[in-house]
Amino acid sequence: xxxxxxxxxxxxxxxxxxxxxxxxxxxxxxxxxxxxxxxxxxxxxxxxxxxxxxxxxxxxxxxxxxxxxxxxxxxxxxxxxxxxxxxxxxxxxxxxxxxxxxxxxxxxxxxxxxxxxxxxxxxxxxxxxxxxxxxxxxxxxxxxxxxxxxxxxxxxxxxxxxxxxxxxxxxxxxxxxxxxxxxxxxxxxxxxxxxxxxxxxxxxxxxxxxxxxxxxxxxxxxxxxxxxxxxxxxxxxxxxxxxxxxxxxxxxxxxxxxxxxxxxxxxxxxxxxxxxxxxxxxxxxxxxxxxxxxxxxxxxxxxxxxxxxxxxxxxxxxxxxxxxxxxxxxxxxxxxxxxxxxxxxxxxxxxxxxxxxxxxxxxxxxxxxxxxxxxxxxxxxxxxxxxxxxxxxxxxxxxxxxxxxxx
Numbered sequence: 001x002x003x004x005x006x007x008x009x010x011x012x013x014x015x016x017x018x019x020x021x022x023x024x025x026x027x028x029x030x031x032x033x034x035x036x037x038x039x040x041x042x043x044x045x046x047x048x049x050x051x052x053x054x055x056x057x058x059x060x061x062x063x064x065x066x067x068x069x070x071x072x073x074x075x076x077x078x079x080x081x082x083x084x085x086x087x088x089x090x091x092x093x094x095x096x097x098x099x100x101x102x103x104x105x106x107x108x109x110x111x112x113x114x115x116x117x118x119x120x121x122x123x124x125x126x127x128x129x130x131x132x133x134x135x136x137x138x139x140x141x142x143x144x145x146x147x148x149x150x151x152x153x154x155x156x157x158x159x160x161x162x163x164x165x166x167x168x169x170x171x172x173x174x175x176x177x178x179x180x181x182x183x184x185x186x187x188x189x190x191x192x193x194x195x196x197x198x199x200x201x202x203x204x205x206x207x208x209x210x211x212x213x214x215x216x217x218x219x220x221x222x223x224x225x226x227x228x229x230x231x232x233x234x235x236x237x238x239x240x241x242x243x244x245x246x247x248x249x250x251x252x253x254x255x256x257x258x259x260x261x262x263x264x265x266x267x268x269x270x271x272x273x274x275x276x277x278x279x280x281x282x283x284x285x286x287x288x289x290x291x292x293x294x295x296x297x298x299x300x301x302x303x304x305x306x307x308x309x310x311x312x313x314x315x316x317x318x319x320x321x322x323x324x325x326x327x328x329x330x331x332x333x334x335x336x337x338x339x340x341x342x343x344x345x346x347x348x349x350x351x352x353x354x355x356x357x358x359x360x361x362x363x364x365x366x367x368x369x370x371x372x373x374x375x376x377x378x379x380x381x382x383x384x385x386x387x388x389x390x391x392x393x394x395x396x397x398x399x400x401x402x403x404x405x406x407x
Contacts (some may be wrong), residue, residue, distance in 0.1 A: 004380070006270040006347065007325075008370040009285040011048070011383065016264035017376070018057055019222060019230075023256060026230035030238035031252045035101075037081045039218050042257030042355050043265075045371060047383035058101075060255045066090035068096070081215070081255065083130070083180065085152055096125055101253070103128040103180035103215060107151055110167055117171040126212060126277045128178025129154055129164055131203065135183055138195040142187050150183055154201070163288055165207050182217020182255065190232045193220075197240035204244060210263060215253035216240060222259025223352045230259070233370050239333075258355030265354030267291055271346045272325075281320045283342045288324030289331045291369065292350055294360045301334050302352050308345035317341045322348060326365045367392060 004010075027034040037060035038052045044066065048060065051072050059070035062084030070080060077098020079364040082091065085105045092112060095102050097120075103129055104110065116125060130153030135142065154161040168174050195215065200214050216237055221227040234254075241252065256349060269287030276282075318338055324331035336342075361368055365386035372380050393404045 002148065003037045004268070004370075004372055006268050007291065008268055008372055008386070009353065010266045010268055011261075011354070011371065011373045012264050012266075013373060014259065016051070019260050019263055020052075023230050023254065023260065024056075026234045027252065027254065029231075030234040031241075031247050031250050035081075035213070035251055036254040037101075037215075037253055038260065039255050039257030040070060041359065041397065042218075043261055043324050043357075044069060044359050045383060046073060047371070047373060047381075048261065049075075054308045055081075057274045062086075067091045081253065083182075083255075096127070097123070098264060101128065101213070101215075103130050103178065104164070105130045110164060113168060113174055114171060121173060123173060125174045125389075126177035127168065128180050128213065128215060129161065129168075129176060130180040130182070131156060131161060131181070132197070133157070133196075133199055135185065135192070135195075138199060139185075139189075139192055142185050142189060142192055145212050152182075153180070161203070162207065165209070171252050176207075177212040178215055178253075179203060179209075180215040180217060182215070182219065184219055188219055188221045188227075190236045193233050194236040194240050197237045198243075200312065201240060201244040211245065211250050213251040213253050214245065218255045218257050218258040218259065220256055222256065223261075223263030223354075230256075262352040263353035263354075265352070265357075267347050267350040267353040267357065269350070271342050271344050271348065273344060274320075274342060281317055283320050283322050283336075284325070285322060285348055286325050287350070287369075288326050288350070288366065289333055290324070290326060290362055290364055292333070292353060292357055296330060298375045299334070301350055303334075303348055303350045305342070306347040306349060307340070308343060310345075311340045314343070315341045363387075363392065 013193060023036060035058055037058040039060050041062055044192050047068065054074065054077055058079040058081050059075045060083060061067045061070055062080040067080060077095055077100045080095050080100040082095045082100065082102045087109060087110060092102060093116065094099045113127065129186055132150055132153035132155045134149065165176050166177050179200050181200050183196060185192050204211055220230065220233050223227065267287060269285045272286050273281055273284040274281060275284065316338060319337045320342060322333045324333060370386040373382040373383050374380055396404050
């Protein structure tokens with residue numbers, strides 16, 4: 001295998017296939033009638049989207065840019081799931097007219113549906129509604145993603161969801177045919193997903209909805225053997241859904257992101273320098289916190305170390321701080337205590353680095369790192385070259401010039 005210059009992301013196809021197969025088997029065993037939608041926002045690398053398209057995934061998008069990217073990579077309109085609170089009107093219409101899936105989230109989308117109903121009186125439109133419910137009441141022992149509760153979808157408790165259903169049901173050629181139940185919690189517990197599935201049943205019963213699909217969204221654990229996986233989630237989800245829904249008539253949609261790709265992706269860095277400053281030892285690497293956690297919210301970074309030489313002859317250091325490549329003081333990743341002294345050339349490899357890392361990387365001091373795919377036969381494919389000034393300048397201009405500046 002050729003030596004790759006750090007820093008870079010590595011996608012291991014074998015690990016990716018493991019989680020794809022686990023998802024497919026879990027859905028097939030527990031429901032049978034299902035759609036796998038991949039969350040494009042989680043990692044929009046073109047190689048990855050194309051790979052998942054070939055594996056039968058739909059593209060779950062939340063913006064016009066994501067839709068255009070998916071369409072450009074060959075996803076048909078019928079294989080698009082359009083979510084999110086800020087939709088583009090033309091994209092909204094294109095997905096619906098192509099027979100794709102649209103889950104309404106905002107008030108203006110109800111107006112768009114009224115307009116489409118008038119413009120296309122001979123077309124039948126089947127849409128979904130994103131449900132906003134009080135997760136703290138459904139599962140009081142769980143920790144929600146926000147103490148104030150979720151901000152997306154139509155609120156059940158105050159009647160906004162009911163009003164949206166009634167408004168759409170009043171249109172002669174529009175049907176509420178789906179519920180989008182995605183909600184975020186810190187725990188990602190199986191119990192939360194079971195409660196949401198049970199609530200979808202309650203809503204369908206209360207409003208007499210005959211649903212084509214229930215979309216459970218994403219937010220599952222993945223890539224960790226010490227946590228639940230798809231087998232646990234879909235066993236519980238399908239147990240609750242089967243109380244009311246017939247798998248032959250109602251499709252189960254899953255929209256995984258992190259859980260599908262985190263196991264497969266590592267971010268690989270090298271130690272460049274070791275600095276002694278008073279009573280602290282700082283290990284400087286050529287990766288950065290901005291590559292792994294640009295929102296600066298994490299303090300734990302699963303990792304392993306490849307040492308360049310024999311560790312048995314190295315000193316044991318009481319404390320080493322692993323630092324990034326930027327000139328910002330906050331670019332410290334984690335502390336190693338009472339362990340082998342690190343040396344220039346050692347590699348720190350961050351595990352489970354696939355979700356929200358590549359697409360949230362800022363263009364700050366250093367540009368996007370390269371991405372390599374390690375195929376199952378061990379061969380390496382370059383999915384993205386490291387960015388240089390050539391890529392950065394391609395859409396930039398200076399005054400009195402008709403072309404982008406050169407460097």
